[in-house]
Amino acid sequence: AGAAxxxxxxxxWLAFTGEHDAVDARSTVVFAHAPENDRAIHASHWFVRSEPAPSVAFSWAFFEEFTLEPGESCGYRYRLLIADGAWDRDRIEGRLAALDW
Incomplete structure (x- = not known):
């Protein structure tokens, strides 16, 4: 799927793969939610663009704002994986499943 x-x-998780023209090689960058993010105070969505330059952000208020009352807090954890080569879905999911969060 494309960025749009x-x-x-x-x-x-979400991944970008890229080709490096000068060295005829590829790499993959994976952005992954920690498993406990599914139980966080508010759902997180991906904010993704590929033009003019690739960018990814974790958006907790993509569709709607949410309020933290005084004294409340929220926390999310993510992992960034940088891999040599163009990794496919199976390889990414296998590596993420093997991680000790």
Whole structure:
């Protein structure tokens, strides 16, 4: 799926793969939600763009704002995985499943 397809979606992870022209190689960058983020105070969605430059952000207020009352807090954890080569879905999911969060 392209960046426009992922904008505003909820998914456990998102990845960009890129080709490096000067060295004829590829790499993959994976952005992953920690498992406990599914139980967080508010759902997180992906904010994704591929133009003019690739960018990814975790958006807790993508569709609607939410309020934290005085004294309340929220926390989310993420992992960034940088891989040599163009990793496919199976390889990404296998690596993420093996992580000790």
């Amino acid at each position: 397809d992922m904008m505003g979606t909820r998914a456990p």
